[in-house]
């Protein structure tokens with residue numbers, strides 16, 4: 001079945017988006033933003049509607065989300081200007097070399113100096129002169145979108161007819177600024193000044209997905225957040241006994257419940273995975289189950305068993321009938337599905353050279369489900385791809401095999417290159433090289449890259465893509481949509497972003513995530529305040545939609561697990577078998593290095609180096625250095641970035657810590673410790689984590705340290721010890737932090753520390769804090785540690801992926 005995507009509608013929607021954004025006045029946006037900061041409020045608040053749990057119809061939905069999305073676009077434009085506080089505004093010079101006008105848009109062609117950083121879908125500002133830093137303001141300026149990037153020229157799209165004032169009417173109001181821009185772009189050899197603002201790639205796709213909500217599968221469910229279509233026994237899917245036994249022996253009860261919810265064919269399955277509860281393991285279990293399940297209907301009691309023809313007895317046409325009944329979407333069929341698979345040969349892509357075999361499909365297999373797996377970030381996605389490459393998934397006979405998979409999009413981690421689209425295309429091209437000569441001689445067609453891509457995509461059983469890339473043009477060429485979409489880290493995506501993969505068509509959606517960990521990065525404070533950062537997952541959960549919660553954690557020492565379980569998960573978390581034993585370490589012999597300690601830096605002071613925005617605390621940095629020195633000199637195995645993390649909510653604090661460690665350990669300091677923001681550590685774990693809270697004042701608040709999701713992520717990264725460093729009196733102003741400090745106090749691990757900090761770790765003091773000699777289980781780090789380090793840690797070096805997502809670095813500070 002060709003997927004039901006109306007490209008013309010999509011194009012009209014993108015044009016609508018660009019018409020609005022391109023007509024905006026950049027200087028006015030800057031002014032508005034400054035005014036908002038001064039007033040701490042926003043005039044737009046009058047037209048914005050707060051996001052709700054459910055919507056009565058599409059109009060209600062769009063009336064809420066569309067203005068919020070445009071608020072976010074404005075904020076991204078403003079942030080584009082001051083993205084990095086050290087980088088000055090970089091103007092480029094360009095000359096016009098041609099222009100056309102179609103459907104109310106101008107398409108100037110420019111030749112631009114130093115334009116390597118400019119990409120397709122970037123938003124640029126064009127002006128008759130440079131401005132900023134006290135320079136006089138220009139009279140002619142306008143936004144332009146990069147339509148096409150060629151080596152020597154750039155084709156732009158501009159909207160110079162006037163400004164769009166109202167989103168709903170889209171009426172255009174004449175504007176002298178835009179009019180005076182016209183001669184500058186329509187006449188040749190005019191000099192222009194160009195400023196790169198930001199990429200609109202992701203948010204433009206999100207806008208299209210949002211406006212297309214009425215044609216998405218499960219529209220009513222998405223709007224109402226209530227499942228009227230309760231699954232019945234009849235719809236449920238069944239798996240073979242060997243596969244069932246495998247799943248039962250490798251998954252705990254809550255993981256199995258989540259897998260079974262999927263087999264019940266519920267259209268939306270929500271799975272909440274608190275830290276360390278095995279979300280990836282559950283996703284792999286779901287893949288094994290749904291790729292090898294058959295409908296219960298075939299075995300249903302309502303049909304007399306004696307009348308059911310069993311596998312080998314079914315004629316070919318009966319088999320097709322069953323395929324059709326159970327999988328109606330297999331209608332206009334993928335050519336591969338028209339042939340019954342031959343036993344033992346389903347073909348497969350080369351993978352990482354492991355020992356796993358390709359899938360063995362015997363002729364009793366009646367279903368071929370296709371799955372799209374997405375995540376908001378490249379690193380979250382590649383964690384799953386890598387797990388599949390390493391462990392494979394299970395077939396109905398409980399044999400591990402490498403399914404046909406392809407990883408689409410940019411920036412695939414090097415360890416998953418073997419299944420990346422670009423690599424597979426190159427493989428096929430080089431395989432074809434030898435045949436091309438013959439074909440050309442015979443006048444036969446030579447396949448181009450696009451059609452190779454399309455056939456790889458069509459053949460893959462599981463396709464992996466970031467959310468943003470799942471709406472890229474490569475998907476519009478699909479012959480057949482997806483049966484199942486699985487979205488990992490779904491609570492870290494704004495709702496329009498979650499709609500993106502659904503537009504490829506699907507029958508069932510799994511949302512896997514944890515709304516009590518960090519949400520999506522939303523730049524606009526006002527949009528955030530009105531609920532734009534609420535994920536679809538969280539909205540459904542709030543509306544009372546059933547959620548499968550994974551309850552057994554395999555990461556943390558029970559003393560670390562205890563507090564977040566009580567504070568964030570209604571005491572639901574349990575420990576996996578032997579976790580206490582596995583997370584015991586020799587440094588627990590000192591009370592100050594126990595599993596969950598608090599260090600009260602009571603005389604520390606917070607400061608704001610740039611006058612606003614991010615905070616730092618020099619005293620906490622000094623203490624953290626002293627603590628690190630003591631830890632690694634006593635336990636040298638901890639002198640490694642794969643085992644010890646220093647985490648802080650604030651970017652300035654992270655910067656200062658990195659600088660001090662570099663001064664002490666030289667340029668290689670990132671090998672001895674991993675320092676990052678809380679946002680940068682989501683989804684990762686270390687043996688020991690030192691958490692520097694920063695905020696310390698007599699009377700101020702604690703800013704976004706108070707965000708319980710940030711607190712949850714910050715204190716749940718460590719396997720054996722989390723050492724929280726902060727000002728107890730300041731943090732106690734927040735109820736949750738008060739609970740944390742109190743909990744430390746009760747367990748006798750609230751350590752009040754005074755200067756000089758090194759004294760705290762003196763021999764005498766340590767002796768006083770000695771509790772017992774603890775048997776250390778840490779010599780052999782968990783098997784997956786290297787994987788975790790490689791993908792997640794390398795992601796740190798890429799603060800933004802190409803599709804507009806803040807990378808693992810953490811996209812924003814509380815300013």
Ligand SMILES: Nc1ncnc2c1ncn2[C@@H]1O[C@H](COP(=O)(O)OP(=O)(O)OP(=O)(O)O)[C@@H](O)[C@H]1O
Nearest residue numbers: 250251252273274275276277278279280281554683
């Ligand atoms: N049922 C289980 N039995 C034993 N160990 C398990 C089980 N499920 C998961 N684990 C272990 O728990 C650890 C975390 O699991 P996994 O990597 O699947 O979770 P994750 O989703 O990547 O992590 P997080 O929950 O922090 O996001 C792994 O070491 C894994 O082997």
